[in-house]
Structures are given as structure tokens and as C-alpha cells.
Amino acid sequence: MLDDIARLRRFNRAVTREVGALDTSFLGRGRPLGAARVLQLVRPEGTDVAVIRDTLDLDSGLMSRFLRSLEREGLIATATDPGDRRRRIARLTEAGRQEMAAYDHIGRDRAARLVARAGSRSTEVLAAMDLIATLLNRDHLTVRPADPDSPEVQSCWQAYFDELLVRVPAARSGTFTLPEPGAPAYRPPQGRCLVAWSDDLPVGCVALRPLDTATAEVKRLWVHDSARGQGLARRLMQTIEDEARDMGLHLLKLDTNSALSEALALYRATGWHETAPYTGAPADVWLEKRL
Amino acid sequence: MLDDIARLRRFNRAVTREVGALDTSFLGRGRPLGAARVLQLVRPEGTDVAVIRDTLDLDSGLMSRFLRSLEREGLIATATDPGDRRRRIARLTEAGRQEMAAYDHIGRDRAARLVARAGSRSTEVLAAMDLIATLLNRDHLTVRPADPDSPEVQSCWQAYFDELLVRVPAARSGTFTLPEPGAPAYRPPQGRCLVAWSDDLPVGCVALRPLDTATAEVKRLWVHDSARGQGLARRLMQTIEDEARDMGLHLLKLDTNSALSEALALYRATGWHETAPYTGAPADVWLEKRL
DNA sequence: TGATTTGCCTGACATTAGTCCGATAAATGG
DNA sequence: CCATTTATCGGACTAATGTCAGGCAAATCA
Numbered sequence: 156m157l158d159d160i161a162r163l164r165r166f167n168r169a170v171t172r173e174v175g176a177l178d179t180s181f182l183g184r185g186r187p188l189g190a191a192r193v194l195q196l197v198r199p200e201g202t203d204v205a206v207i208r209d210t211l212d213l214d215s216g217l218m219s220r221f222l223r224s225l226e227r228e229g230l231i232a233t234a235t236d237p238g239d240r241r242r243r244i245a246r247l248t249e250a251g252r253q254e255m256a257a258y259d260h261i262g263r264d265r266a267a268r269l270v271a272r273a274g275s276r277s278t279e280v281l282a283a284m285d286l287i288a289t290l291l292n293r294d295h296l297t298v299r300p301a302d303p304d305s306p307e308v309q310s311c312w313q314a315y316f317d318e319l320l321v322r323v324p325a326a327r328s329g330t331f332t333l334p335e336p337g338a339p340a341y342r343p344p345q346g347r348c349l350v351a352w353s354d355d356l357p358v359g360c361v362a363l364r365p366l367d368t369a370t371a372e373v374k375r376l377w378v379h380d381s382a383r384g385q386g387l388a389r390r391l392m393q394t395i396e397d398e399a400r401d402m403g404l405h406l407l408k409l410d411t412n413s414a415l416s417e418a419l420a421l422y423r424a425t426g427w428h429e430t431a432p433y434t435g436a437p438a439d440v441w442l443e444k445r446l
Numbered sequence: 447m448l449d450d451i452a453r454l455r456r457f458n459r460a461v462t463r464e465v466g467a468l469d470t471s472f473l474g475r476g477r478p479l480g481a482a483r484v485l486q487l488v489r490p491e492g493t494d495v496a497v498i499r500d501t502l503d504l505d506s507g508l509m510s511r512f513l514r515s516l517e518r519e520g521l522i523a524t525a526t527d528p529g530d531r532r533r534r535i536a537r538l539t540e541a542g543r544q545e546m547a548a549y550d551h552i553g554r555d556r557a558a559r560l561v562a563r564a565g566s567r568s569t570e571v572l573a574a575m576d577l578i579a580t581l582l583n584r585d586h587l588t589v590r591p592a593d594p595d596s597p598e599v600q601s602c603w604q605a606y607f608d609e610l611l612v613r614v615p616a617a618r619s620g621t622f623t624l625p626e627p628g629a630p631a632y633r634p635p636q637g638r639c640l641v642a643w644s645d646d647l648p649v650g651c652v653a654l655r656p657l658d659t660a661t662a663e664v665k666r667l668w669v670h671d672s673a674r675g676q677g678l679a680r681r682l683m684q685t686i687e688d689e690a691r692d693m694g695l696h697l698l699k700l701d702t703n704s705a706l707s708e709a710l711a712l713y714r715a716t717g718w719h720e721t722a723p724y725t726g727a728p729a730d731v732w733l734e735k736r737l
Numbered sequence: 738t739g740a741t742t743t744g745c746c747t748g749a750c751a752t753t754a755g756t757c758c759g760a761t762a763a764a765t766g767g
Numbered sequence: 768c769c770a771t772t773t774a775t776c777g778g779a780c781t782a783a784t785g786t787c788a789g790g791c792a793a794a795t796c797a
Contacts, residue, residue, distance in 0.1 A: 159572055163557040165645045166575035167468065169582040170461045177458060187783055205744070214785065219746050241744045241793045266454040273581055276675045280581055281450055283574030284457035290564055290571060291460040354456045384567045478753055496774070508755060510776050532763045532774040 180261055184254070186228075189213075193221045194255065197231050201246035204233070230254050285356070285381035292353040293385060298394050301350040303334060303341040303362070308348060311360035315377035319437075323412045326437040340364045346371070347398050351378075351387055358382040361391040363399060366408065371399055373409040376418060388421055400446050407446065410438035471552055475545070477519075480504075484512045485546065488522050492537035495524070521545050576647070576672035583644045584676060589685050592641040594625060594632040594653070599639060602651035606668035610728075614703045617728040631655045637662070638689050642669075642678055649673040652682040654690060657699065662690055664700040667709060679712055691737050698737065701729035 181191050196207045208218045222245060225231045230251035236242035247255060273280040301308050312333060319326050334340050341348040341362045351359035358379035365371050373395060378387050399407055408430060411418055422442050430443035472482045487498045499509045513536060516522045521542035527533035538546065564571040592599050603624060610617050625631050632639040632653045642650035649670035654662050664686060669678050690698055699721060702709055713733050721734035 159561050159568070160554050160557045161646065162572050162576060162579075163561060164553055165647055166579040167465070167553075167557075168645060169579040171465050171468070173582050174458070174462050174465045177462075189784070208744095214787090215745060216747075216787080217785065223746090235793095239744085239794070243745070262455055262458075263451050266451045266458070269581075270450050270454060272584070274675060276577075276581075277450070280577060281453050283577045285453060286567075286571060286574045287578070288453075288457040288460035290560075290567075291464050293563065354459060355452065356456055384565060480754065499774095505755065505757090506775060507757080507777070514776090526763095530764070530774085534775070 177262075177265060180265065181258065183261070184257060189217070190221045190224055191258070193218070194225055194230060194251070195258065197225075197245045197247050197251065199247045199252055201234075201244045203236065204243045204245055207245070225251075282380070285379070289353045289356075289358060289379070289381040289385075296351060296353050296358070296382075296385075296387065298349055298351045298359075298391060300343075301348050301360075303338070303348045304336045307350055307357040308360060309333065311350060311357050311377055312375055314379070315360070315375050318377070319412075323414045323437050325412070325439075328436075341374075344402075347395060347402075349391060349394060349398075351382070351391060353382065359387050359391055361395045363395055363407075369403075369405045371402075371404050371407055373407055388418065389425065392421065392425060396444070396446065405446055406443060408433065408441070408443045410434045410441050412437055413440050468556065471556065472549070474552065475548060480508070481512045481515055482549070484509070485516055485521060485542070486549065488516075488536045488538050488542065490538045490543055492525075492535045494527065495534045495536055498536070516542075573671070576670070579647075580644045580649060580670070580672040580676075587642060587644050587649070587673075587676075587678065589640055589642045589650075589682060591634075592639050592651075594629070594639045595627045598641055598648040599651060600624065602641060602648050602668055603666055605670070606651070606666050609668070610703075614705045614728050616703070616730075619727075632665075635693075638686060638693075640682060640685060640689075642673070642682060644673065650678050650682055652686045654686055654698075660694075660696045662693075662695050662698055664698055679709065680716065683712065683716060687735070687737065696737055697734060699724065699732070699734045701725045701732050703728055704730050 178188055182188060184191070186194075192211055193207055193213075196202060196210060204218065204222065207213075208215065211218075213221070222231070222233060222243075225245075226233060228250075229248060231245045232248055233243050233245045236244050270277050270281070340346050341364055345365040347363040349361050350357050356379070359377060359382060361376045362374045363371050364374055373392070376388060376391060378391075396407065409422070409427070410433070411422070413419065419440060425444075427442040427444045430441050432438070432441045434441070469479055472479055475482070477485070483502055484498055484504075487493060487501060495509065495513065498504075499506065502509075504512075513522070513524060513534075516536075517524060519541075520539060522536045523539055524534050524536045527535050561568050561572070631637050632655055636656040638654040640652050641648050647670070650668060650673060652667045653665045655665055656662050664683070667679060667682060669682075687698065700713070700718070701724070702713070704710065710731060716735075718733040718735045721732050723729075723732050725732070
């Protein structure tokens, strides 16, 4: 049997070849790779030059020259950051947007071919890619507030409900309704809604909804399959509890189901205690935590 | 929900960053990437220079300069191929072997760290990597004869048996014994043993064992989980049947179990027909094919 | 306020990668 | 045998990348 290391290195070889091919295919638009990579990171609304430099790990001189060259091509425009006038902000021009669309097309094309090649196993392959990408991105996981009506939150909640239906049979008789668009329940100032991002994939969420002036309820803690086993749920709970403290709340409650054993173990391990039932089925466990 | 293409591109970004770090780690030993890549392909016993040039797709001038530079460093020695004195053969010197060991150490180190980082999910992550690597390597899958006593064949057969035990409960009462080392059953001239390779991972096997002068039995058709759904089993069967024809055989037999439905479907779709039972449990289907 | 730090820019320079061409020697094919 | 092809080599050249130092203006800190 090949050992783990050998398997990983085989993966590395295969992926290196693929990435190399992707890089050279970007060269097809008559622009050196360095400049192309910078262009990829300039957003239409504008991106901080230092951020680009940092993510690509470029020398400031080299970075500057890439910017000048893209500027000469008319693809980007730079302006000084009004907040800190040493810094510069680069944004895409209309021509730049068109050029980016062309790059995007190349990328989507290659990606679509690969998905097609996976044939009947494409679902499995994509899940495998999610798992690996989340692992590689692990140090870059960020938790940010989100709008409850945004597509990312909706997709997280949908995933949460779908899983609940699988794991808690009793939930099938209930009905889940997403809050009405614009409803204030999960929005500041009374509520909160957090999403954890791995690059551009939402991999977790948690929400807070007011019960009364000093009490709120934690709802919809969910972690994407690819991100489990990395302590993300704990981090989300920690963040939402900190938020609650900052909001001046004194007591948090939540309801859950005993079938969700990992979640329950997490709650019990982080200071949550049994409390009186305050909701009905499918919940069968009610917890509270004093802040 | 993010669409498939977006998920794949997130994967691409994540591994591109990782691969970039790998590239610079090669530079960590004070040698440009090009020369390092050439060095990786020089085997201690000697490698044909044209083969290296071909796999890396290098210009002959560039290749020549890499060789000179590695020679100046004392890592390789080149000699003319006695068979064709236009060609050259490069082989590692003792210093080269040590240098390669150092590169190997860097690679193993990085790999081990990543496996460790996956923590409780490392098994899953490695399976995901196998799946993706096999998909990316798909066009490079090769089927080659193998020695039945070799570790790769042993590992394939072990995997075959393990899976049989899971899928055919009746098999548990039987005992599986690997043929004795050196036994002639699966070796030419009477028998055959084939292994399918994806890079350095054995992803499939099939064997042929003589029954009498005109008849042989196909045994141990197995495909690695990561390589299923790509027609590899069909290709292995095709190859072994061609071999049997070349050996002058007129009839092939095999026994299997009805629980192995995909295999059975493949046999039935490729000209195999029911025949009289010639073995006992756990087999419950017996097929033959006239060549 | 003045010294120091930070972020960006430019010029000078080195290294690496990649291409093209001609030379050479060996093999191949009539 | 001679013409052609093949494999390698080295020189000339270009493009791209990477490195370093100095300059400048804005921000920060004591």
C-alpha cells in the first residue's frame, strides 16, 4: 500500500500540472502572468494596492510596474486612498471589466470541461474539492456579519434545514419558513447574523434573535461539511456570544434536538445549561447561558 | 448556492497558492526551478536526456544548459548512450543522490504537515486527493504487466479481498490465500497479471490463470475507488482478453457473486455467458467467453 | 514639533526562462 | 557511398521576473 505521503505527493504532481496549464492558458491574452494575476485581484469598486501586493507576495517595485503597465493598457485606474493618502486604490475601468470577463470566460471554460470529465462522479469530485480547498484555506477563514436576506445567508439556512430534515426525523412534520425579506429579527440593532467564509464559499453561519430586552436566542448554527472538525462551530458560537455581551444582553437561550449530538456536546462544553422548555417540537433540548 | 464552476475555481485558487509555495520551496535549495525540475527526473541508474526533455517539454538548448549547470554542481554525470551515440544519458552522482534526498525530505515534510493538519479527517482528505488526482491523470492511465509477488499487486489484491468481504457476506466464511511467492499460476507463460497505474498509484488489476491448455480463468478484477466510473474495468478486461487470444487460448471462464452487480453488468455486456458451476461458494455466478 | 516609520514610486541591475540559429556528430535510408 | 534526419550543444538575443537602493510624501510616535 502506498503511504499517505506518497498519495499526497501524487496529488501535488497532478494538480501542479493542471495549475501550470491554467497559468499558461491565461497567457493567451498577450499579457505576462504577473500583470494578469494582479488584474485578477482588482475589483470594479476598487482594491487596496497593498492588499494585492500582500496576497501575491510581490516586491513593491514590481507591483508598481505591473500597475503602470495595466494603467498604460487602460484596464485600471489608480487613485490615492482618501483615508490614508500614502496608500493607493486601483479600480477596473470599463475596458478592464471587459478584459476580466474574457479571463473569466477562459476559467469557466476550463472548469466546465473538468466537471464534465468527472461524468457520473462530478458531485463527489466537487465535494472532494470543497474539502481540500477548505483545508488549504483554513488559516484564511473569516467570520463577517451578513444581511439575512443575502443569497449567502439564504443558502446557508437552506443547507441547515436540509440537514435538519435528514438528522431529525421529527422535524419533517414541522414547517420551516425563512423570515420575510426585510424583517428585523436577525438584523442589528436587535439581532445578528454571521457568516463564515472560506474564500468565496460560505462555510458556516449563526444568528441571534431578540426575545426580550435582556435575552436573545441563538439560532441556526450550521457548518458546511467541508469545514467540520476544525472548531468552526465553536468559533462561531464564541463570536456570537461576544456580540451578545457587547449588545448588553445578560442571558442567551437556544433550542435543539438530541439527535444533533456534536452541537449538543459543544454547547455543554462551553457553559450552556439545561433550562425550561420554551418552544415545541422538533426541539427536545433547551439550554441557556448566562453572560 | 454557489454553482459548480465557482466551487471548482475556489479549489483552483487554493491549490494555486499551495503550488506556488511548493515552487519557491524548491528554490530554497539555491537552485532555479528549471534545473530542479530536471534534477527530479534524473534517476540514479541513469535517464535518457530526451525523455526528460520530452516530459518537461523543454527546448534542446535550454535543456543542455540545465544539464551543464547540474554537471558543474557535481550532481549529475552525463555519458553518451552506447546504443545510439547521438543520445546522452544522465545519471545521479553520489552528491546528486544526497541532494535528491534533501528535496525528498522537503516534500515529505510539507506533505506530513498537511496530513496532520487534516486531523480527524485525514482519511477523507486523502481519499478526496486520490479522486481528484486520478481524474486529472485520467489521460495518462497505463496498463502494464506486473509481477504477482510485487508490492503493488499484493496491495491491489488485498484491496480486492477487503472489498469482497464487505460486499459479499458469504465470503466471510471462506479463506483467501495469496498465491505462494514464486508460484507460476499468474505468471507468463501460462498466466498473466496486469496492473493499471495512475502516476505511481496502482488503481486497478486483473489476472489470468491457466485451467487447461485451451482454457484459462480471469481472476481478481479490481478497480480503485478513485478510478471507478471511467471505464477502467472494461479496459482491463479488454486487455486481458487480448492477451489470452495472443496466448492461443480458446475459452475463458470466471466465477463471481451476484452482489457484485457492476462487474456482472460489465461481463454480460461484453460477451460473457452463463456456464456450469466449476467452483463453490462464495461464487454464485459462473460465466464463460469464447475467444 | 521633529524623528521615525510606512507606502509607493523609479531606476539600475541580476537572474531565470524561453526562442532561434548554426555547428557537429551520429544514425538512417536510399 | 551520399543525402537526409536526428540528438545534442553552445551562442545570441528577448521577455519576464526578482532584488536593491534611494527618493518622496504622508502618517505616526515620542
